[in-house]
Amino acid sequence: MGNHQKRREPPPPPLPLTPLIDAHTHLDACGAHDAADVRAIMDRAQAAGVLAAVTIADDLDAARWAAEAATWDPRVYAAVALHPTRADTLTDDARSALEQLASTERVVAVGETGMDLYWPGKLDGCADPSAQRESFAWHIDLAKRTGKPLMIHNRDADTEVLDVLRAEGAPETVIFHCFSSGPEMARTCVAAGWVLSLSGTVSFRNARDLREAAALIPPGQLLVETDAPFLTPHPYRGAPNEPYCLPYTVRALAEVVGRPAELLAEQSSDTARRVYGL
Structure with missing residues (x-):
């Protein structure tokens, strides 16, 4: 019991590493409710060298919250969409609301959308693959119409995600959030010019294929x-994650790819600014 409780404590602050930009986090799920909460999270992040974060929506209420939260603190930006598992809630009203939110200045991406074939049959109320495909296609179109990056959630669905992107035609900028596939998928994405975002999973001991893929991604x-509060990097896996923990992931990634963590911080931040238009 004592070990379990200890593991659930937040990780200690890492040695600062800057400049970093957290390309995908969920500030609402991290416990933020209002502007003061958002500022507190971002103050902790900035102390660790994380200068900005993109907070992500996975349902309509979260989308409205994320867009508003991005106006509370200049270090926060937003992305809006319906998560693939909630694809069957894409009503006409939801489409209208997401279109309006996606057109606002502080919303810098359409996401997270995509395909998730892990949860159907395991999670009550999870959208089936056909509903996911329809929603994914609509979000692809929204990204094209707004000129904003498309942020993809892909879980156990490499073939299906690629099929939809080919059928619909990919937007100019595509981001695979929490890329967790192997080297073959990485090569396909890199060749297409798409952007791959790595999370704490790259530090997990059982992530051999992902580490091989990580070495193939150009700066x-x-x-x-x-992806806070999820996917806290080793050795704090299972503890609550937060943007301030990003240096742990970047240092783990630096060991995987054989480049200095400071260089990775600078390169990934440059890429984030360019991709999101920050």
Whole structure:
């Protein structure tokens, strides 16, 4: 019991590493409710060298919250979409609301959308693959119409995601958030000019294929993210994640790819600014 409780404590602040931009986080799920909460999270992040974060929506309420939260603190930006598992909530009203939110200045991407074939049959109320495909296609069109990057959630669905992108035609900028596939998928994405965002999973001991894939990503196509409060990097896996933890992931990634963490920080931040138009 004692070990379990200890593991659930937040990780200690890392040695600062800057400049970093958290390309994908969920500030609402990190416990933020209002402007003061958002500022507190970003103050902790800035103390660790994380200068900005993109907070992500996975349902309509979260999309409205994210867009508003991005106006509370200049270090925060937003992305809006319906998560693939909630694809069957894409009603006409939801489409209208997402179109309006996606057109606002502080919303810098359409996401997270895509395909998730892990949860159907395991999670009550999870959208089936056909509903996911329809929603994904609509979000692709929204990204094209707004001129904003498309942020993809892909879980156990490499073939299906690629099929939809080919059928619909990919937007100018495509980001695979929390890229977790192997080297073959990495090569396909890199060749297409897409951007791959790596999270704490790259530090997990069982992520051999992902580490091999990480070494194939050129600096100009690499982002780093926390996906907080999820995917806390080793050795704090299972503890609550937050943007301030990003240096742990970047240092783990530096060991994987054999480049200095400071260089990765600079390169990934440059890529984030260019991709998101920060």
